[in-house]
Amino acid sequence: MKVRVRFSKLGIMKFIGHLDVMHFFQQLLRRSDIPIAYSSGLSPHQIMSFALPLGIGLESIGEYMDIELTERVSSEEAIRRMNLNSVNGIEILSFKELPEKAQNAMASVSAADYEICPGKTGFTADALKEGLSGLFSEKEIVVLKRTKKNEQEIDIKPFIYEHSVKEDGTVFLRLSCGSVNNIKPELVMGALCKYMGAAASDTGFAIKRLDLYREDILKPGEVSGRFISLDSTGEPIK
Amino acid sequence: MRKQALDDEILLNIDKPVRYIGNEVNSIVKDGAGIAVRFAMCFPDLYEIGMSHLGMQILYSMFNEWEDVWCERVFSPWLDLAKLMRERNIPLFALESQDPVKEFDFLGFTLQYEMCYTNVLQVLELSGLNFYSKDRENDDPIIICGGPCTYNPEPYADFFDIVYIGEGEVSYRALFDLYKECRNGDSFDKRDFLRRASHIEGLYVPSLYETEYVSEDGVLSSFTPLYPDVPGKVSRVLLSNLTGACYPEKPIVPFMKITQDRVVLEIMRGCIRGCRFCQAGMIYRPLRERDLEELKRLAVQMLKNTGQDEISLSSLSSSDYSRLPELVDFLIEYARDNKLNISLPSLRVDAFSLDVMKKVQDVKKSSVTFAPEAGTQRLRDIINKGLTQEDILDGCSKAFLGGWNRIKLYFMLGLPGETTEDIKGIARLSERIASLYYELIPKEERRGRVQIVTSTSFFVPKPFTPFQWARQGSKEEFLEKAHIVNDEMKAQLNHKSIRYTWHDASVSVLEGALARGDRRLSKVIVRAYENGACFDAWTETFKEESWLKAFSETGISMEYYTARERKPDELLPWDFIDTGVSREFLRKEWENALMGKVTPNCREQCSGCGARRFNGGVCYEG
Numbered sequence: 001m002k003v004r005v006r007f008s009k010l011g012i013m014k015f016i017g018h019l020d021v022m023h024f025f026q027q028l029l030r031r032s033d034i035p036i037a038y039s040s041g042l043s044p045h046q047i048m049s050f051a052l053p054l055g056i057g058l059e060s061i062g063e064y065m066d067i068e069l070t071e072r073v074s075s076e077e078a079i080r081r082m083n084l085n086s087v088n089g090i091e092i093l094s095f096k097e098l099p100e101k102a103q104n105a106m107a108s109v110s111a112a113d114y115e116i117c118p119g120k121t122g123f124t125a126d127a128l129k130e131g132l133s134g135l136f137s138e139k140e141i142v143v144l145k146r147t148k149k150n151e152q153e154i155d156i157k158p159f160i161y162e163h164s165v166k167e168d169g170t171v172f173l174r175l176s177c178g179s180v181n182n183i184k185p186e187l188v189m190g191a192l193c194k195y196m197g198a199a200a201s202d203t204g205f206a207i208k209r210l211d212l213y214r215e216d217i218l219k220p221g222e223v224s225g226r227f228i229s230l231d232s233t234g235e236p237i238k
Numbered sequence: 239m240r241k242q243a244l245d246d247e248i249l250l251n252i253d254k255p256v257r258y259i260g261n262e263v264n265s266i267v268k269d270g271a272g273i274a275v276r277f278a279m280c281f282p283d284l285y286e287i288g289m290s291h292l293g294m295q296i297l298y299s300m301f302n303e304w305e306d307v308w309c310e311r312v313f314s315p316w317l318d319l320a321k322l323m324r325e326r327n328i329p330l331f332a333l334e335s336q337d338p339v340k341e342f343d344f345l346g347f348t349l350q351y352e353m354c355y356t357n358v359l360q361v362l363e364l365s366g367l368n369f370y371s372k373d374r375e376n377d378d379p380i381i382i383c384g385g386p387c388t389y390n391p392e393p394y395a396d397f398f399d400i401v402y403i404g405e406g407e408v409s410y411r412a413l414f415d416l417y418k419e420c421r422n423g424d425s426f427d428k429r430d431f432l433r434r435a436s437h438i439e440g441l442y443v444p445s446l447y448e449t450e451y452v453s454e455d456g457v458l459s460s461f462t463p464l465y466p467d468v469p470g471k472v473s474r475v476l477l478s479n480l481t482g483a484c485y486p487e488k489p490i491v492p493f494m495k496i497t498q499d500r501v502v503l504e505i506m507r508g509c510i511r512g513c514r515f516c517q518a519g520m521i522y523r524p525l526r527e528r529d530l531e532e533l534k535r536l537a538v539q540m541l542k543n544t545g546q547d548e549i550s551l552s553s554l555s556s557s558d559y560s561r562l563p564e565l566v567d568f569l570i571e572y573a574r575d576n577k578l579n580i581s582l583p584s585l586r587v588d589a590f591s592l593d594v595m596k597k598v599q600d601v602k603k604s605s606v607t608f609a610p611e612a613g614t615q616r617l618r619d620i621i622n623k624g625l626t627q628e629d630i631l632d633g634c635s636k637a638f639l640g641g642w643n644r645i646k647l648y649f650m651l652g653l654p655g656e657t658t659e660d661i662k663g664i665a666r667l668s669e670r671i672a673s674l675y676y677e678l679i680p681k682e683e684r685r686g687r688v689q690i691v692t693s694t695s696f697f698v699p700k701p702f703t704p705f706q707w708a709r710q711g712s713k714e715e716f717l718e719k720a721h722i723v724n725d726e727m728k729a730q731l732n733h734k735s736i737r738y739t740w741h742d743a744s745v746s747v748l749e750g751a752l753a754r755g756d757r758r759l760s761k762v763i764v765r766a767y768e769n770g771a772c773f774d775a776w777t778e779t780f781k782e783e784s785w786l787k788a789f790s791e792t793g794i795s796m797e798y799y800t801a802r803e804r805k806p807d808e809l810l811p812w813d814f815i816d817t818g819v820s821r822e823f824l825r826k827e828w829e830n831a832l833m834g835k836v837t838p839n840c841r842e843q844c845s846g847c848g849a850r851r852f853n854g855g856v857c858y859e860g
Contacts, residue, residue, distance in 0.1 A: 012240060015255040020493040027263070027491060027545030030576075042600060044577050057250045085545075087261055088240065120247075204247070 001069050002098040003078075004105060004234050008061040009054060013089030018053035024090070025065060032081040035071040051105035051212050051230060052112065052177055055184065062113070062211035064105045064230045066098065075236040096234030108214035109178045111161060111227045114185040116171040120204035123196075125169035131196040132163055132171065143191050156191070159183045161227075174227075177212070243331035243338075244319075252319045256494045257285035260311075260333035263491040264543065266298075267334050268308040274421070275414050277301055278332045278342040278379070280312040282349075282357035283775065288313045289490070290498035292552060293385070294348055297406045299486035307414060310334040311490075312345070314357045315364065317773070323364055330364035339365040343417065345379040349387035352752035353745065353775040355394055358383075359767040362397070369764055371399050371445055376428045380417070388442075389521050390701040390812040393755035394763060395444035399432055403815055404440040404475035405507075407483055412438050436468045440475035443468070447814070449757055455798065458756060458809045473816045474521070478854030480507065481529045485536055488543040500548035500581065501540040503533060505565070509554040510840035510856055512847075514622045514831050515611070515653065517700035518554055520824070521817050523847060524855035525840060530561040534568050541578065548579040557586035558841075566594050573598070587633035592640050605644035605691070606637040612653060613663025619834045620655045622827075627667070634671050638678050644689045645671055651719040651740070652697040652711035654831060661719050665726035665738075668692045672732035690736040694723060696746035700753050701812045702819065704827035707804040710750040712797070716743035744782045745774070751799040756811040759799075762788045820848040 009021070016024065026046055029036045038044035051064035075095040082092045118128065135141060140155040159176035160183065166172065175183040185207050213227035240261070249255040279298060281288025288294060294311070301309035310332035315323060323330065329338040339345055345365070347358055359369055362381075368374045371381065383391070384402040391401040402409065413435060420431040436443040446468045450460045463470055477483050489501065508525035509518065537549055549569065553559060566582070573580050580598040585591040587606055595604065608630055612618045615627055634645060649664045668690050675688035696716045699708045711719070720740040727738050752759065765788035773779040789796050804810065806825065813821070823846065830837055837845050840856045850857040 012242060012259045012261055015249050015259055016493050017256070020256060020495075023495060024493055026547070029545070030547070031263075031542065031545035038577050056255070057246065085263070087263055089261065206246075 001072065002100070002102065002104075003067050003069055003237075004094075004096050004098050004230065005065045005067060005082075005092060006094040006231050007063045007065070008059075008091045008093060009063055009089065010059050010061070010091075011089040013087070014057055014059045017056050018050070021054075022048070022050065024087075028082060028085055029067070031085040032078070034067075034078055034082065035069050035073060037068040037070045049104055049106050051109045052182075054209060055186070058185075058207045058209060060209035061093070062209050062229075062231075064109075064212055066104045066106075072237065074238060078237075094231055095237070096231075097237050098234045102233055103214070105212070105230055107179075109212050109230065110176065110215050111213040112175055112177045113210040113213075114171075114173045114175065115208045115210055116173065116185060116189060117206040117208075118169045118171075118204075119206040121198075122204075123169065123198075125165060125167060127196065128169055128171055128192075129165045131192055132165055135192055135195045136160075136163065138195075141188075141191050143187050145187065156183050156187060160188060163188075241336045243328065243336040248319070248322055248326075248328075252322065253316060254285075254494065256492075257313065258315070258319065258333070260336065262493060263545075264488040265311075265334055265490050266302045266308070268302070272305055273308045274306040274418050275308070275344065276342045277307060277309040277344045277346060278312045278339050279309055279346045279348070280339075280361055282314050282347055282354045282361055283773070284316060285313045285492070286494060286496040289492050289496045291348065291350065292502045292504060293406070295486040295489045295502075296484065297346075297410070298490070299488070300407060300484040301410070303484070304411070304414070306418070308334075310342075312339055312361065314360055314773070317779070320360065320364060320772075329366050330361060340367060340379065342379045343421075345381050347381075347383040347385075349383050349385040349394075351775060352387060352393075352749045353780075354387075355752060355763050356767045356771045356774055358394065358397065359764065360772050370396050370760075372396070374399075376426065380428070380431075386517065386521065389517065389815060389817065390753060390755070391442065391444065392757050392811040393752050393759035395757055396760040398444060399428070400435055401442040401444060402440060403442055403472055405477055407477055408475040409438050409440045413441065433465070433468070439473060442472040442815070449811075451758075455795065458811055461809065461811070461814050471814055471816050474818060476507075476522075476818075476852060477526070478852050480526050481532060487536060487539045489540060491544045491546065498550070499546070500550045500579075501537070501544055501546050502550050502552050503537050503540070504528065504552045505533060505556060505559045505562075506553045508855060510558055511555060511624060512622055512827075512837055512839060512845070513611070513624075514620070514704040514827055515650065515697060515700075517703050520702050520819050520847075522554070523817075523819055523840075523849035524852060524857045525558070526855035527559060527561070530564055533565060537569060538572065541572075541576070547577070548581060549573070550581040550583065553584060555586070556582060556584045557588075557591065563590065570594075570597055587637065589636060592633075592636050596640060601641040602685075604642070605646050605689075606633070606642050607646040607648070608633065609648040610667065611648065611650050612656075612660060613649060613665075613667055614660045616834060617653060617656055617660040617663070619836050620831050621653055622831070622837055624836070624839060627670075630667070631670065631674060634674055635678055638675050638688075643675065643679075643685055643687075644691070647671070647690065647692045649692065649694045650697045651694045651723070652716055654697075654705055654708045655834075656719075658722065661722045662726045664692065664694065664723050665730055665736075668727065668736045668738075669730035669732055672730075672735045675735075676732070687735050688732075690732075691739075692727075692736060693739045693741075694720060695741045696743055698746055698750045698753055701810070702815075702817050702824065704824050704831055706754070706810065706824065707806070707808075707828055709803040710747065710800040712801055713743045713747050716746065742777065742780070745780060747796070747800055748774075748782075748785055751796045754811070755799050758794060761792050762794055765792055818847075818849045818852055823847040 037047045047068040078095045079092045141157040159181045162174035164172045212230045216224040216226040216228050301307045312332050380399045382400040388401050388403050432443045452459045506527040508522040510525050611623045672690050699705045766785045769784035771784035
């Protein structure tokens with residue numbers, strides 16, 4: 001059976017890179033006696049995939065991993081055992097059986113929510129509000145996007161689905177993500193800093209991912225434009 | 239919120255921040271209440287190297303089982319972080335509490351190789367501690383060390399308050415109890431504490447001894463305790479029986495993939511072989527095995543408690559473990575049921591081990607390793623390496639017929655008694671093995687060319703071996719020898735199937751100087767560090783000039799320590815240590831070496847090395 005696991009990555013754990021997170025979960029599943037399925041072949045590995053790697057330095061309360069089990073284990077029991085064997089900062093939040101035909105998290109993820117605190121940058125709530133509304137009144141928001149191979153200028157405005165600033169200065173962003181048009185929050189904040197005339201390299205923001213979403217598909221080829229949390233697919237195991 | 243010694247901005251701007259944050263599974267955080275001894279245990283190299291070391295995990299686990307002790311870990315910060323720490327005045331910290339090292343009661347180092355000595359100074363500097371014990375304050379942490387390098391502590395003796403000689407399981411409890419007693423009340427007198435510590439077995443307090451030399455650049459003439467109650471000889475301590483000894487059933491599991499990313503099962507200590515160049519084979523005598531049933535239980539426990547997917551056996555020569563077949567059968571079955579891997583280093587190549595290797599690894603991807611150490615039988619007899627050409631060729635035949643076509647060979651250059659014939663013999667033996675493959679395996683069954691990977695290191699004479707009196711070759715001599723091997727390789731028929739590599743000669747010579755040095759070297763180490771030497775064990779950071787300059791600036795000759803055969807009656811800087819193996823035995827072995835006379839291993843016949851007095855192990859078998 002296929003299972004989706006939601007977990008958080010907080011505090012000092014934000015400095016653990018994606019490969020180390022995978023390494024951690026492979027060991028955590030074994031420590032917790034979760035009946036994980038293995039691939040066949042000469043060197044069997046656990047059947048496991050992660051929705052979207054989180055950059056080093058970012059916190060999250062909405063990380064997802066899909067795994068396959070060989071036997072049934074109740075959600076409550078699995079969460080209990082995994083949290084018992086986990087470390088401070090990584091907590092299992094949900095453990096749900098996926099419908100057989102469900103697309104895996106990695107393939108379906110298409111949007112992510114972020115909460116960004118001004119942290120050490122010293123920006124006030126008013127300055128950020130003014131900056132953001134100014135930035136979005138521009139026709140386009142062009143940034144330099146670096147990939148492993150090259151760098152190119154792109155307009156990210158269409159991929160910023162929502163933005164707002166709370167009273168305390170916390171910025172909220174809903175961004176396009178996944179295999180196409182993957183927009184990192186640092187990119188948006190960099191553009192904002194640049195617009196406001198601050199150093200674009202300013203990395204003092206404290207960024208937290210809140211959740212990941214897939215698009216609500218009405219029928220093949222037709223999307224509703226709404227986003228559904230990856231956590232809403234699947235049912236707790238009794 | 240947990241304390242963080244380094245702020246986010248620093249952690250985001252250094253390589254592999256995961257080295258410095260702690261919080262790993264099975265790492266231990268205690269609350270301050272009831273803790274009388276805070277111990278910072280340091281492996282003076284990078285996290286991924288230190289975390290691969292079993293000894294540290296054993297002591298970490300044992301110390302933390304004691305309610306009044308909290309042991310934490312410290313590693314050398316890599317150069318990027320060290321620079322930032324200096325610029326911003328951030329003191330070095332322990333991983334668990336993230337508290338500054340300077341606040342601890344003890345700072346303990348494990349010294350596994352000579353080339354880490356400048357890293358010790360880096361740790362002291364970044365902790366805000368003076369290098370020399372005489373310059374440190376009464377309330378600074380007690381600086382102590384253990385590990386194989388303590389079998390000649392003299393080059394760094396001036397930096398340490400205490401040197402622990404022997405197995406850590408034995409005397410630490412007594413030391414901590416003494417410390418608590420001395421700390422009781424307002425006035426702690428470090429000098430009084432150290433004086434009393436010198437009475438505990440295995441503990442050497444360098445400041446309580448005086449050295450004299452025949453002349454400023456001459457040999458040691460006397461090594462004497464300053465007070466009558468301080469022992470003239472320091473005896474190595476060890477567990478005479480490993481059964482029931484403390485073992486880390488819950489080893490720490492690093493987040494990052496480290497050098498040894500697996501559960502390590504120590505099956506025995508010591509070695510019966512008596513190779514004359516090998517320090518470990520002498521200083522860990524006698525061979526003591528762990529109980530089979532205990533090992534099975536420990537293996538399962540550790541795999542469950544860590545979730546790691548690989549287990550490795552650890553010992554100096556696993557084939558000599560008397561219950562190896564039963565242990566391996568058990569592990570293979572357990573690994574199959576639980577989708578785990580097994581790695582079996584230091585196995586002698588024979589029918590049994592090849593059969594086992596076939597079961598646990600992919601023949602196509604793996605290689606079979608031999609360590610003949612010398613190119614001819616004559617020289618192998620000199621070094622007492624009980625491995626004949628017949629053994630090697632027989633092992634290779636079996637490996638080739640079993641499907642392997644990659645053979646790794648390890649040799650040493652610069653051994654005592656070595657001739658040009660022995661040097662060329664390295665190439666000829668490599669050739670003999672390559673041609674054996676083509677003789678044995680018909681063309682249609684070959685999977686490409688046979689691959690012989692031959693590598694040589696340069697011999698470094700070590701204290702407490704029969705070769706402790708020997709002259710070490712110079713860098714130029716070493717390189718010339720390597721070139722002879724290389725030229726001879728090229729002259730071989732199958733040279734295209736053989737790859738030859740050799741180690742850095744300058745590191746080997748320096749290692750030799752530090753291994754057999756005396757107290758006069760401490761200022762060279764300090765000078766080398768000031769000249770920029772650090773992480774000397776890493777090829778990319780080793781700077782020979784820093785060291786050469788340090789020797790010339792201090793007016794000390796490196797050749798005095800390396801290129802000089804010691805006289806039989808010379809007082810050696812490490813003679814005050816009693817390892818259990820007698821000087822007479824080592825001397826007799828040196829003479830046997832010169833005559834090419836082989837000494838039987840401990841199971842064949844006792845040679846009276848002296849280790850029998852420890853009342854355990856192979857000396858009392860059968």
